[in-house]
Amino acid sequence: MRLERILYTWWLKLKESTWVFTNELQRVFRDPGVMVIFVVATIAYPILYNCIYWKDNVENIPVAVVDLSCSPESRDFLHRWNACPDVTITHTCASMAEAERLLRDQKVHGIIYFPTDFAKALNSGLETAHISLYCDMSSFLYMKGIYLSCNKVMLESMNGIQIDRYEAMGMNEEFAWSLVQEAPYTETALFCPSGGYAAFLIPAVLMLILHQTLFFGICMLGGTAREENEELFRLPGARRASVLRIVIGRAAAYFVIYAALSAFALLLVPRLFGLPHIGNPLDIMRFTVPYLLSVIFFSMLVSTFIRNRESGIVLLISTSLIFLFIAGVSWPQEMLPKPWLWLSYTFPYTWGVHGFLHINSMGATLAGTAKEYIALWIMAAVYFVLTCGMMTLLGWWSEREGNNWRAKSSGMYE
Amino acid sequence: MTMRPLYLFASVGVMVLCTVFFLSIMRGGSPERMPVAVVDHDHTSISRRLCHEMQATPSVDIVLITSEYPEARRAMQRGEVYGILEIPDGFYSDLVAFKRPEIHFYVNNAYTVGANVAYKQFLTMCNLTSGAFQREVLRKKGLPDYLIMKRIQPVAIQAHMIANPWSNYAIYLVSTILPGILGLVVLMLTIFAIGFELKSRSSRRWLEVAGGNYTIAMIGKLIPYTILYLVMGIGCGVILFRFMHFPVYGSTWRLILGIILLVFAMESMAITIIGLLPTLRDAISIGALYGMLGFSLSGFTYPVMNMLPAIQAWANLEPLRHYYLIYVNEALMAAPAINSLPHMLALCAFFIPALLVSRRLHNALVYQNYPLK
Numbered sequence: 001m002r003l004e005r006i007l008y009t010w011w012l013k014l015k016e017s018t019w020v021f022t023n024e025l026q027r028v029f030r031d032p033g034v035m036v037i038f039v040v041a042t043i044a045y046p047i048l049y050n051c052i053y054w055k056d057n058v059e060n061i062p063v064a065v066v067d068l069s070c071s072p073e074s075r076d077f078l079h080r081w082n083a084c085p086d087v088t089i090t091h092t093c094a095s096m097a098e099a100e101r102l103l104r105d106q107k108v109h110g111i112i113y114f115p116t117d118f119a120k121a122l123n124s125g126l127e128t129a130h131i132s133l134y135c136d137m138s139s140f141l142y143m144k145g146i147y148l149s150c151n152k153v154m155l156e157s158m159n160g161i162q163i164d165r166y167e168a169m170g171m172n173e174e175f176a177w178s179l180v181q182e183a184p185y186t187e188t189a190l191f192c193p194s195g196g197y198a199a200f201l202i203p204a205v206l207m208l209i210l211h212q213t214l215f216f217g218i219c220m221l222g223g224t225a226r227e228e229n230e231e232l233f234r235l236p237g238a239r240r241a242s243v244l245r246i247v248i249g250r251a252a253a254y255f256v257i258y259a260a261l262s263a264f265a266l267l268l269v270p271r272l273f274g275l276p277h278i279g280n281p282l283d284i285m286r287f288t289v290p291y292l293l294s295v296i297f298f299s300m301l302v303s304t305f306i307r308n309r310e311s312g313i314v315l316l317i318s319t320s321l322i323f324l325f326i327a328g329v330s331w332p333q334e335m336l337p338k339p340w341l342w343l344s345y346t347f348p349y350t351w352g353v354h355g356f357l358h359i360n361s362m363g364a365t366l367a368g369t370a371k372e373y374i375a376l377w378i379m380a381a382v383y384f385v386l387t388c389g390m391m392t393l394l395g396w397w398s399e400r401e402g403n404n405w406r407a408k409s410s411g412m413y414e
Numbered sequence: 415m416t417m418r419p420l421y422l423f424a425s426v427g428v429m430v431l432c433t434v435f436f437l438s439i440m441r442g443g444s445p446e447r448m449p450v451a452v453v454d455h456d457h458t459s460i461s462r463r464l465c466h467e468m469q470a471t472p473s474v475d476i477v478l479i480t481s482e483y484p485e486a487r488r489a490m491q492r493g494e495v496y497g498i499l500e501i502p503d504g505f506y507s508d509l510v511a512f513k514r515p516e517i518h519f520y521v522n523n524a525y526t527v528g529a530n531v532a533y534k535q536f537l538t539m540c541n542l543t544s545g546a547f548q549r550e551v552l553r554k555k556g557l558p559d560y561l562i563m564k565r566i567q568p569v570a571i572q573a574h575m576i577a578n579p580w581s582n583y584a585i586y587l588v589s590t591i592l593p594g595i596l597g598l599v600v601l602m603l604t605i606f607a608i609g610f611e612l613k614s615r616s617s618r619r620w621l622e623v624a625g626g627n628y629t630i631a632m633i634g635k636l637i638p639y640t641i642l643y644l645v646m647g648i649g650c651g652v653i654l655f656r657f658m659h660f661p662v663y664g665s666t667w668r669l670i671l672g673i674i675l676l677v678f679a680m681e682s683m684a685i686t687i688i689g690l691l692p693t694l695r696d697a698i699s700i701g702a703l704y705g706m707l708g709f710s711l712s713g714f715t716y717p718v719m720n721m722l723p724a725i726q727a728w729a730n731l732e733p734l735r736h737y738y739l740i741y742v743n744e745a746l747m748a749a750p751a752i753n754s755l756p757h758m759l760a761l762c763a764f765f766i767p768a769l770l771v772s773r774r775l776h777n778a779l780v781y782q783n784y785p786l787k
Contacts, residue, residue: 033695041703052710055720103576104749106742128564131571137578138742139717140586144530147573154571155541161568162548178512182547185517185540187533190490192523197716200526216702276524310606310698317598318428320706321591322435331583332445332496332528337438354493361524364491371492 020249056196071119086145109136219312222303279359290376294348297383440584497532604684609694663748672740675761679733682768689771692778
């Protein structure tokens with residue numbers, strides 16, 4: 001008898017949770033503003049970002065040449081350099097002043113300068129020949145492309161010259177070769193073989209898009225409810241707050257919507273646009289579960305402080321770039337000052353983005369990124385408890401205010 | 415304006431927070447002591463010496479020395495190291511026997527910044543190893559050191575990083591990010607300020623106060639905000655280019671003029687957006703989408719010339735792009751004023767769409783014929 005009753009109350013509670021769940025889904029689908037953020041932004045942004053970072057690597061950076069030595073050696077160097085994918089020699093100038101003008105007008109992003117004595121120094125067999133390279137620092141990718149490609153050409157042609165010089169010293173060719181390349185090396189770029197910018201940035205941006213749209217959407221819904229005097233912590237008609245049922249029901253609604261959206265953003269988009277995707281899709285999905293839950297509860301906690309529908313935008317604009325930098329993606333985590341590092345550990349995005357990069361881009365298994373996975377579950381639990389706590393407080397406050405109001409109004413009529 | 419703490423927090427609070435944040439995380443300027451792993455199969459004095467010398471450089475920090483490659487790879491997959499240097503078995507004995515032992519190195523390109531630092535360091539170390547060996551052999555042959563060095567390095571590149579010789583990330587990133595955030599704040603808050611009149615149905619009263627004149631109403635409303643934004647914009651310029659001594663080789667005044675024009679251009683874009691979509695909710699969402707794209711489209715991280723042609727055209731519609739080009743001209747290139755002029759004019763041209771929508775916005779303010787939410 002007693003057991004039956006307990007089961008019955010639980011059944012009722014479950015039914016109420018399901019009601020909250022379907023009701024929340026209806027609220028989302030009936031609200032075009034939230035739909036734009038949830039669905040349109042989550043689908044449009046990944047596509048847009050892929051169009052922006054279309055070529056992945058920066059190719060054919062225009063550079064100018066000032067060749068005062070006019071020698072076969074400098075021409076050979078330039079031929080090799082021009083053959084690098086990174087740069088294209090677009091201008092050949094007679095003087096530095098001319099090249100500087102081109103750089104200033106942003107027609108070129110680098111200048112290479114061979115002094116008059118370049119060939120003489122090389123052929124003397126004793127001197128070091130100098131090349132000057134000027135890099136436009138307006139974007140570090142220009143500098144990286146120009147500098148690294150020039151360095152590679154330099155090393156390559158240097159070996160040829162060294163061999164000539166050693167042969168001139170009376171060594172045989174084989175020995176000269178082994179001397180020059182005594183410790184050869186092979187370099188392997190793991191995980192993103194192209195080393196491109198898109199392959200590095202977009203996976204992190206995908207996680208950020210999921211985070212920020214969910215965050216902004218939930219803040220919007222919370223703000224709307226406040227504006228319309230809906231009480232989010234109470235079931236309609238109920239006198240007491242029923243926090244647990246509501247939090248679980250609403251979170252389930254967001255989770256269902258985002259399970260589909262994250263499958264699109266995290267599984268489909270990398271395959272569509274040729275981004276790294278060497279992880280096991282099942283592991284990614286399993287990792288996404290605590291990520292979405294922690295983001296949902298984090299956003300619900302923040303949304304309890306929000307009074308207006310649009311206030312969330314303030315948080316959105318101030319946090320997007322901060323999240324990206326504090327998580328240690330655009331800027332190495334090791335370089336963060338300690339207080340910022342500790343703060344970053346309280347955001348689900350920090351753990352989520354590293355875990356996703358580990359699995360998706362670096363092919364780790366779920367066990368290989370256990371630290372992030374466990375941290376996200378802990379975050380989800382902590383933010384769930386805090387959200388419930390805030391909701392209870394809100395319910396308690398509004399009950400007290402309601403009582404005060406009732407007391408006041410009854411006092412007026414006496 | 416003072417009625418709602420949101421405005422003040424959103425503008426001043428966000429700017430202060432972002433200034434402190436970005437200037438403090440990039441205090442060092444360039445990444446140092448990036449963690450790397452060494453897989454030492456050799457265990458000889460020469461392999462240990464290689465490690466010691468690498469550890470002595472400022473850019474990398476060897477956090478793991480192991481003799482198992484899988485262990486290092488797992489550490490990389492956990493994100494603990496940015497690069498792995500693998501010294502083969504019998505490195506020392508092969509080296510002295512002229513058998514050319516091969517060093518391998520691996521970098522983790524999923525984290526570009528750290529990987530680049532590790533890559534440069536590995537490349538330098540490998541070339542130095544070859545160089546050091548040649549030096550020893552030539553010494554044994556009896557050559558004096560000054561002649562040896564010229565044989566080992568017949569060609570040298572002198573790289574000049576224009577206007578930022580330290581390749582300082584703070585100078586590079588913060589100079590565009592902070593004005594960008596200011597622009598975003600201006601855009602969103604201006605949409606909010608006008609849109610809220612529509613939402614709270616107080617727009618008719620607002621027009622009445624201005625004597626029914628749309629232009630006066632708009633100017634009157636935006637003056638206090640504009641003053642606040644300009645103070646923040648100029649403050650931002652003064653902090654970056656005076657207090658922090660970020661290099662400006664051209665004119666600081668023209669650069670600050672660029673920030674001021676950016677503020678006005680963003681206000682105009684805000685009027686355009688709320689004029690086209692006189693519903694606060696839609697305007698805010700579209701404004702956020704448009705504003706956030708400005709950072710990528712300005713081209714300060716990834717050059718615009720490598721984007722799709724349609725996207726390149728779009729980039730011109732982002733005020734931040736023009737500010738960035740003014741910044742490059744003034745701060746880095748010390749170009750004559752004529753180079754910045756087209757971009758300043760472009761920023762001024764953002765007024766035009768704001769004027770074009772004025773009729774539509776005026777009607778919306780009078781008739782309030784758009785949905786509330």
